[in-house]
Amino acid sequence: xxxxxxxxxxxxxxxxxxxxxxxxxxxxxxxxxxxxxxxxxxxxxxxxxxxxxxxxxxxxxxxxxxxxxxxxxxxxxxxxxxxxxxxxxxxxxxxxxxxxxxxxxxxxxxxxxxxxxxxxxxxxxxxxxxxxxxxxxxxxxxxxxxxxxxxxxxxxxxxxxxxxxxxxxxxxxxxxxxxxxxxxxxxxxxxxxxxxxxxxxxxxxxxxxxxxxxxxxxxxxxxxxxxxxxxxxxxxxxxxxxxxxxxxxxxxx
Amino acid sequence: xxxxxxxxxxxxxxxxxxxxxxxxxxxxxxxxxxxxxxxxxxxxxxxxxxxxxxxxxxxxxxxxxxxxxxxxxxxxxxxxxxxxxxxxxxxxxxxxxxxxxxxxxxxxxxxxxxxxxxxxxxxxxxxxxxxxxxxxxxxxxxxxxxxxxxxxxxxxxxxxxxxxxxxxxxxxxxxxxxxxxxxxxxxxxxxxxxxxxxxxxxxxxxxxxxxxxxxxxxxxxxxxxxxxxxxxxxxxxxxxxxxxxxxxxxxxxxxxxxxxxxxxxxxxxxxxxxxxxxxxxxxxxxxxxxxxxxxxxxxxxxxxxxxxxxxxxx
Numbered sequence: 001x002x003x004x005x006x007x008x009x010x011x012x013x014x015x016x017x018x019x020x021x022x023x024x025x026x027x028x029x030x031x032x033x034x035x036x037x038x039x040x041x042x043x044x045x046x047x048x049x050x051x052x053x054x055x056x057x058x059x060x061x062x063x064x065x066x067x068x069x070x071x072x073x074x075x076x077x078x079x080x081x082x083x084x085x086x087x088x089x090x091x092x093x094x095x096x097x098x099x100x101x102x103x104x105x106x107x108x109x110x111x112x113x114x115x116x117x118x119x120x121x122x123x124x125x126x127x128x129x130x131x132x133x134x135x136x137x138x139x140x141x142x143x144x145x146x147x148x149x150x151x152x153x154x155x156x157x158x159x160x161x162x163x164x165x166x167x168x169x170x171x172x173x174x175x176x177x178x179x180x181x182x183x184x185x186x187x188x189x190x191x192x193x194x195x196x197x198x199x200x201x202x203x204x205x206x207x208x209x210x211x212x213x214x215x216x217x218x219x220x221x222x223x224x225x226x227x228x229x230x231x232x233x234x235x236x237x238x239x240x241x242x243x244x245x246x247x248x249x250x251x252x253x
Numbered sequence: 254x255x256x257x258x259x260x261x262x263x264x265x266x267x268x269x270x271x272x273x274x275x276x277x278x279x280x281x282x283x284x285x286x287x288x289x290x291x292x293x294x295x296x297x298x299x300x301x302x303x304x305x306x307x308x309x310x311x312x313x314x315x316x317x318x319x320x321x322x323x324x325x326x327x328x329x330x331x332x333x334x335x336x337x338x339x340x341x342x343x344x345x346x347x348x349x350x351x352x353x354x355x356x357x358x359x360x361x362x363x364x365x366x367x368x369x370x371x372x373x374x375x376x377x378x379x380x381x382x383x384x385x386x387x388x389x390x391x392x393x394x395x396x397x398x399x400x401x402x403x404x405x406x407x408x409x410x411x412x413x414x415x416x417x418x419x420x421x422x423x424x425x426x427x428x429x430x431x432x433x434x435x436x437x438x439x440x441x442x443x444x445x446x447x448x449x450x451x452x453x454x455x456x457x458x459x460x461x462x463x464x465x466x467x468x469x470x471x472x473x474x475x476x477x478x479x480x481x482x483x484x485x486x487x488x489x490x491x492x493x494x495x496x497x498x499x500x501x502x503x504x505x506x507x508x509x510x511x512x513x514x515x516x517x518x519x520x521x522x523x524x525x526x527x528x529x530x531x532x533x534x535x536x537x538x539x540x541x542x543x544x545x546x547x548x549x550x551x552x553x554x555x556x557x558x559x560x561x562x563x564x565x566x567x
Contacts, residue, residue: 051450104440109434114433116428
């Protein structure tokens, strides 16, 4: 059974139909990419699935259960995590603490126990600190562990978002343009990182403009244009589809 | 070693509080120290809300007022034990905070400021108008705080009570900030959408910290009432709310040490400026303006950054 199923999903902002009748399914353990020209509705699609927006119409199912309109913090509980195209890093915290926030749901969040610093809570926090360091190393940010997030360069923050999402131990991870604004060397590193994540068994749904990266790592690709599904298939199928070429380069007519 | 370095700030504060009586020449100075401690404890709670969670409250004196009047009214009119009255006051303040918090925290920025301002003003008006119980604008006397056969009496005894309470609040605030709860609180300040996606129920956290700060404000209202032995509606009024927010801002938002410094400075300043006879408000205002222009993030974060290390407090 597919891990994630999207059926006839639509949302309209006033008169603008940002996503129209989009359907697709993501099998567990694969890298699924969503591509399309700017303004095609890729990020909106992510916002719909991760609960940031409520769909006007359509159905979203995770493990066969409907999740359309569920609040983001409840989706996190079901194993969903994401990163953001425009960075959403907590600049008022250290890099390591940002990663630790990712593990929020695995921790004892009791207020009284926290104030009185119950030993079990303190021990778990120390343990988490080590785990978070491990994740920072995994994404290649060991050098930034003790820094404030506000003193990190852009490329590092992109990876910090991934580390934070991984701290949640998700089953399905949505990456919204992880390589946007990065140079080719950094993009190659992100490429490698996404593959490492996928190999660890996490289902990855990726929005990305870097075609080399997308064609390289995707098991399946969904192409959106003007909010509608243009086509869906393997990298090979998508590359050879004349509609896709037309959408990106303009039709020859 | 790790234990010692972790508790170093707490030990330093304990040391200061222990040694302070050696240099306090008379009861007048004890009185100022006690007021500083009372303000510091309220400001620690308020800073969790304003500085760390990034939510504003312009009505916190209302909660101080609830505690103060609970300690005045319940023992006087109904014969309650002062400790029970204090607890009841804090409970009422918490319940009111809980009831208004959910609708209030749907608001942001200016609207949130207005809503909390309104809440504080309503509490102040109720206290002023219910003269049968509260004595109206003239205020009322508060019985002494006795525990068992022992009654807390005089500045010196109150000093030690407040030193203990301040140490506890300082320790608890530091613990809270460095816990899963505290991180969630700071995270929702940093990015609401990111913290939601990570599983933080942001409304729940905003409500919880609002209740907690109201609870401590109310307790300190009760302590103030018992210490002074008299309450007037001024304790709940708008100016007191602003004074508390000013302590947070001048000391430093999202800084535990800033809360202490802000409370100490702004409690001492009016006393130090009393020689200006009639012009003290002008000088006081000028100092605040100067602080905000040159240190907009507050004293402690600005100075901490200038003299090495991170401005962030942890």
